[in-house]
Amino acid sequence: MIKVVDLYKSFGSLEVLRGINNEIHKGEVVCIIGPSGSGKSTFLRCLNLLEEPTRGEVFIDGVSLTEHRDNINKLRQKTGMVFQQFNLFPHMTVMENITLAPIKLKGMKKEEAREKAVSLLRKVGLYDKDNEYPNKLSGGQKQRVAIARALAMDPEIMLFDEPTSALDPEMVGEVLSAMKQLALEGITMVVVTHEMGFAREVGDRILFMDEGMIVEENTPEELFGNPKNERTQSFLSKVL
Amino acid sequence: MTVIMEWIAKLSDEIFFNLIREDRYLYFVKGLGISLQLTFYAALIGGCIGLMLALARLTNNRLLNFIATKYIDIIRGTPVVVQLLIIYFAIFATTSLPKVTVASIAFGINSGAYVAELIRAGIQAVDKGQMEAARSLGLSYAQAMFYIVIPQAIKNILPGMGNEVISLWKETAIAGFIGLEDLMRGADIVRARTFSNYTPYLVIALIYYYITISMTALLGKLERRMRKSD
Numbered sequence: 405m406i407k408v409v410d411l412y413k414s415f416g417s418l419e420v421l422r423g424i425n426n427e428i429h430k431g432e433v434v435c436i437i438g439p440s441g442s443g444k445s446t447f448l449r450c451l452n453l454l455e456e457p458t459r460g461e462v463f464i465d466g467v468s469l470t471e472h473r474d475n476i477n478k479l480r481q482k483t484g485m486v487f488q489q490f491n492l493f494p495h496m497t498v499m500e501n502i503t504l505a506p507i508k509l510k511g512m513k514k515e516e517a518r519e520k521a522v523s524l525l526r527k528v529g530l531y532d533k534d535n536e537y538p539n540k541l542s543g544g545q546k547q548r549v550a551i552a553r554a555l556a557m558d559p560e561i562m563l564f565d566e567p568t569s570a571l572d573p574e575m576v577g578e579v580l581s582a583m584k585q586l587a588l589e590g591i592t593m594v595v596v597t598h599e600m601g602f603a604r605e606v607g608d609r610i611l612f613m614d615e616g617m618i619v620e621e622n623t624p625e626e627l628f629g630n631p632k633n634e635r636t637q638s639f640l641s642k643v644l
Numbered sequence: 645m646t647v648i649m650e651w652i653a654k655l656s657d658e659i660f661f662n663l664i665r666e667d668r669y670l671y672f673v674k675g676l677g678i679s680l681q682l683t684f685y686a687a688l689i690g691g692c693i694g695l696m697l698a699l700a701r702l703t704n705n706r707l708l709n710f711i712a713t714k715y716i717d718i719i720r721g722t723p724v725v726v727q728l729l730i731i732y733f734a735i736f737a738t739t740s741l742p743k744v745t746v747a748s749i750a751f752g753i754n755s756g757a758y759v760a761e762l763i764r765a766g767i768q769a770v771d772k773g774q775m776e777a778a779r780s781l782g783l784s785y786a787q788a789m790f791y792i793v794i795p796q797a798i799k800n801i802l803p804g805m806g807n808e809v810i811s812l813w814k815e816t817a818i819a820g821f822i823g824l825e826d827l828m829r830g831a832d833i834v835r836a837r838t839f840s841n842y843t844p845y846l847v848i849a850l851i852y853y854y855i856t857i858s859m860t861a862l863l864g865k866l867e868r869r870m871r872k873s874d
Binding site for chain 1: 771773774776777778779780781782783784787791792795796
């Protein structure tokens with residue numbers, strides 16, 4: 405579903421990604437862990453070209469993103485993204501946040517889009533918040549609205565960029581359980597996270613990144629239980 | 645007592661000669677109309693030019709960027725009177741456009757440079773994540789700007805924009821340089837007839853002042869309403 409070939413990314417003289425190769429399959433939940441500055445978020449952002457790779461290619465369903473830049477808006481509809489800082493549109497209600505893209509991009513009827521939004525909000529456990537503005541919501545609620553907003557475009561892949569890192573501890577659970585629900589439904593997910601518990605429980609595969617490379621990848625049982633690389637061992641010993 | 649009586653007599657004389665005799669108040673009324681018209685159209689033109697320049701400065705296109713930057717430099721680096729005269733006597737010399745139109749264009753071109761910087765700053769103050777979130781949903785750059793970024797930027801831009809319109813309103817007082825009978829020129833004409841040294845100017849000063857504070861009040865109202873959705 406996603407194929408990444410020899411991906412490099414530099415910001416000026418700073419090399420952030422140094423040759424990433426990987427393949428993410430349909431229905432798979434891949435969690436990316438690693439120390440800060442290891443390039444996890446940059447890697448994720450390359451998957452929908454929010455970050456332009458310096459070299460290498462990203463294929464989604466066999467279509468190269470970098471070769472179809474002119475068609476990027478269409479290709480981006482295949483991936484939904486959830487950000488660390490939520491990035492809800494503050495001048496719009498929850499309902500408008502969710503229905504904007506389906507109405508403008510898919511030509512969905514307003515009523516249809518609203519119905520869909522309500523059912524997505526239910527799915528992430530939000531009721532009666534349709535007409536609130538984002539600033540009336542708690543962090544956990546905001547992030548769940550952001551998930552619903554991304555889902556409204558029926559993406560084939562969901563990208564999560566540290567979705568719980570900006571949350572107060574007591575709100576982490578509600579967001580993670582919404583994500584768990586999605587994973588159970590079989591949505592393909594790529595999750596950059598510091599929540600090792602979540603990665604271990606929900607992930608089908610864990611990628612450990614350090615210094616712009618995937619140092620080790622394995623099933624959660626193996627990677628957490630029996631890390632082979634020295635850097636993975638040292639990282640896990642600090643965070644677990 | 646007599647001093648006060650004399651003073652009142654003098655005042656009523658001044659009012660009579662400067663405003664009532666030969667319907668001279670009409671110079672002020674018509675002048676006010678012209679000045680308001682100029683301000684309105686110039687603000688409109690300035691707003692459009694400003695938005696285009698701001699977007700040009702925000703793109704990565706070097707040529708557009710260069711043109712916009714130079715435009716802003718040149719306009720901000722020269723007096724508006726000089727611009728008005730050049731535009732009227734040089735650029736539009738051979739056209740038969742009404743003076744009001746030419747002056748509106750000139751003031752609009754001038755205002756556009758200032759508005760551009762306001763809009764650019766207002767857009768840049770919107771969190772980058774907003775554009776990213778919009779693009780990640782599949783919106784094009786233009787759609788993201790139009791639906792997401794600009795509506796939020798307006799809140800940042802509005803106060804400065806109000807100030808710009810208010811200074812534009814006062815700047816139009818130089819329209820007489822190209823022979824437009826605006827408020828300022830109206831006062832000149834009346835003074836030439838009545839030889840009153842200050843009454844006509846006091847009258848227009850009051851008019852300029854009251855229009856300005858009305859605009860300020862209106863702006864305040866608008867800002868308060870915008871803040872409600874925060």
